Amino acid sequence: xxFEAFTWICLFLFFITIASFSIVSLSVFLLRLKPWCSCEIxxxxxxxxxxxxxxNLCDWYSHLLQKSKTGTIRVHVLGNIITxxxxxxxxxxxxxxxxxxxxxxxxxxxxxxxxxxxxxxxxHLWKFQRKMASLELNxxxxxSYAFEIVVSEIRxxxxxxxxxxxxxxxxxLDLQDVFRxxxxxxxxxxxxxxDPGCLKLxxxxxxxxxxxxxxxxxxxxxxxxxxxxxxxxxxxxNLGSEKKLREAIKLVNVLAEELIxxxxxxxxxxxxxxxxxxxxxxxxxxxxxxxxxxxVLAGRDTIASALTTFFLLLSxxxxxxxxxxxxxxxxxxxxxxxxxxxxxxKEMHYLQAAVHESMRLFPPVQFDSKFCQExxxxxxxxxxxxxxxxxxxxYAMGRMxxxxxxxxxxxxxxxxxxxxxxxxxxPFEYPVFQAGFxxxxxxxxxxxxxxxxxxxxxxxxxxxxxNPSHTLKFTPGLTATVKNGLPVFVQERxx
Ligand code: HEM
Ligand SMILES: *[C@@H]1O[C@H](CO)[C@@H](O)[C@H](O)[C@H]1NC(C)=O
Numbered sequence: 001x002x003f004e005a006f007t008w009i010c011l012f013l014f015f016i017t018i019a020s021f022s023i024v025s026l027s028v029f030l031l032r033l034k035p036w037c038s039c040e041i042x043x044x045x046x047x048x049x050x051x052x053x054x055x056n057l058c059d060w061y062s063h064l065l066q067k068s069k070t071g072t073i074r075v076h077v078l079g080n081i082i083t084x085x086x087x088x089x090x091x092x093x094x095x096x097x098x099x100x101x102x103x104x105x106x107x108x109x110x111x112x113x114x115x116x117x118x119x120x121x122x123x124h125l126w127k128f129q130r131k132m133a134s135l136e137l138n139x140x141x142x143x144s145y146a147f148e149i150v151v152s153e154i155r156x157x158x159x160x161x162x163x164x165x166x167x168x169x170x171x172x173l174d175l176q177d178v179f180r181x182x183x184x185x186x187x188x189x190x191x192x193x194x195d196p197g198c199l200k201l202x203x204x205x206x207x208x209x210x211x212x213x214x215x216x217x218x219x220x221x222x223x224x225x226x227x228x229x230x231x232x233x234x235x236x237x238n239l240g241s242e243k244k245l246r247e248a249i250k251l252v253n254v255l256a257e258e259l260i261x262x263x264x265x266x267x268x269x270x271x272x273x274x275x276x277x278x279x280x281x282x283x284x285x286x287x288x289x290x291x292x293x294x295x296v297l298a299g300r301d302t303i304a305s306a307l308t309t310f311f312l313l314l315s316x317x318x319x320x321x322x323x324x325x326x327x328x329x330x331x332x333x334x335x336x337x338x339x340x341x342x343x344x345x346k347e348m349h350y351l352q353a354a355v356h357e358s359m360r361l362f363p364p365v366q367f368d369s370k371f372c373q374e375x376x377x378x379x380x381x382x383x384x385x386x387x388x389x390x391x392x393x394x395y396a397m398g399r400m401x402x403x404x405x406x407x408x409x410x411x412x413x414x415x416x417x418x419x420x421x422x423x424x425x426x427p428f429e430y431p432v433f434q435a436g437f438x439x440x441x442x443x444x445x446x447x448x449x450x451x452x453x454x455x456x457x458x459x460x461x462x463x464x465x466x467n468p469s470h471t472l473k474f475t476p477g478l479t480a481t482v483k484n485g486l487p488v489f490v491q492e493r494x495x
Contacts, residue, residue: 037076045075056474058366062396070380071400080389082367084396086403087379090428092370092390093436100390103371109222112235112249113215116287117294118441126438129291133441136277143445144342145272149189150449151339154456157199158182162461164201166492172466174485175311177203179304179453184209186449187299191292192259193273211251216297218245220477256289299442301479302364306450308486309362310355312472313411314458315465315488320413324351324458336459336493345451353416355450356430360404361411363432366395366480394432395480403429462491 037043041064044050050060061082064073071085083089092100101122107114114120118129136142161178165171181198184206188196196206218241222231234242260275264285268276275292282288314321327350332340345351369391376384384390401408404415416422427433433440440446457463466487473483 039076041073041075042077046077055471057476058393058395058474061367061393062399065393065396066400070382071402072378072380072382078389079387080369080391081382081384082391082393083378083380083382084393084400085378085380086397086426086428088382089392089397089431089435091379092392093428093431093434093438096376097437099373099376100370101373103373105228105371105389106369108228110219112245113219113252114294114297115290117290117292119294119298130438130441132278132281133274133291136274137441137445142272142277146190146445147342147448147452149186150452153182153186153189153199154339154453157185157201158453158456159460160201161199161203162457162490163492166461166490171489172487173490175463175488176304176308176482176485179307180301181209182453183300183303183307183449184212187296187303190273190299191295192275193271194259207251208255211248211255212296215245215248215252216301217477218248224476252293253289256293257285260285260288295442297478298440299446301481303446303449305364305480306355306359306362306446307453308482309480310358310450310454311463311488312465312482312486313358313361315463315468317411320354320411321458323413324354324455327351328455328459339456340452342448345448345455348451348455349417349420349422350413351451351455352422352447353413355447355454356416357411357413359432360398360430361409362480363394363398364479365432365434366474367391367393368431368434392431394430397429397431460493462493464489464491
């Protein structure tokens, strides 16, 4: 009896504690966010009034940032400072890098999927993986392994799929879907030495790809809830989207564990994929899983997004596409089935310029946030209180007259060329791959992959948008994804 009463009292106290803790943290949260803020930006945000004038949130933010004298704005209701000022960007990504980590809020959102992977951690855990991974990614034999994967995926899968749709009256192909399948196959082969086969002619559905998609989508949607408390409670009780997320992650884990176990039983010393290479240094299989999953997330949707918007821009600027063909004919002759070699790609400065110009207007990662650790003042004078989310905004930065001049909205690869030679820009003015200490590790690889894929298709096919006039809408998520995809007609070029 006494024992039972005691249990009940304990339970009661437990619930009281949980409840008061929740109330306190919710109030702290609300106090910090100022949900009642009546400034014009916050009112427009809360009421979604901005959407009457702009198709995408990023377009509205760009508009506000262009108008701002400092290139910086505050959205009080979100506790968020957003900047398109290159000096601020350099400050947060390099000068005071230590004061602007990804932070716990970010890492808890993606934590269940990414664990302790490089993408999701700060401090020494990050430093260790960064060192190890950059050593591998700079290794020549890893680079050529990556190139071979892409070349074989183009020849054996991309070309056949395009050809099978070519010339058909109602043969509409969704370019975005094809590029997502392509980059998923490529990054899985590169990271695990495993071929999910998403881009076979029948366009099969891969269990792993579906689970991975769902897991990253649902994780990203956590960021959209008003308070983290909401998804955490749902997770605790295993409800709704959190239940689905748990199941998707479980499937990803089962597949990853099987693969790692399988590899442990093989001699992987001659294998070039990242997993096999990391395996020789790391014994903790859970950690290994986390490390490679981050690579899949980082290297998949980004490339697909970049390629999709590149072809969208090309279709509106046929002279750029012709110039790319012309340059490649000069470097590699006019046999269209030939794929460019690594060395030939390097000689194509116009192609390099076009790809950079495309991501200036449509960066795959449209914005990226850090959390300020100690009170600080940005170079433009903006005060940043401890705990504030500070976001740099590559999408808006590509549209700033102050950076790119009065023709900033035009698609002009020439702006990247000086006497026909590609010239680099200040990475803090073009943080498409981030910049500073945490600059994208896959940057060179991504550029090579984008160029070889785009060039191969441009030389072999004519590609036309199926609905040329539709306004571009993005779906919210970690990477820019075009809503409803990018349907095209393809035609094999006459040789
Ligand atoms: C066009 C394609 C790509 C773009 C635009 C891009 C962009 C970015 C950006 C903006 C970040 C910083 C994210 C953050 O810290 O919040 C990043 C980080 C990273 N990217 Fe990429 N990326 C691309 C392709 C790739 C590929 C193909 C790989 C894989 C080989 C890759 C591997 C990574 C890794 C490992 C990080 C984390 C680096 C760190 O935290 O130190 N990326 N990328
Ligand atoms: C690159 O990788 C190859 C093959 O695994 C290895 O033999 C070589 O030593 C590595 N090179 C460097 C510079 O680490």
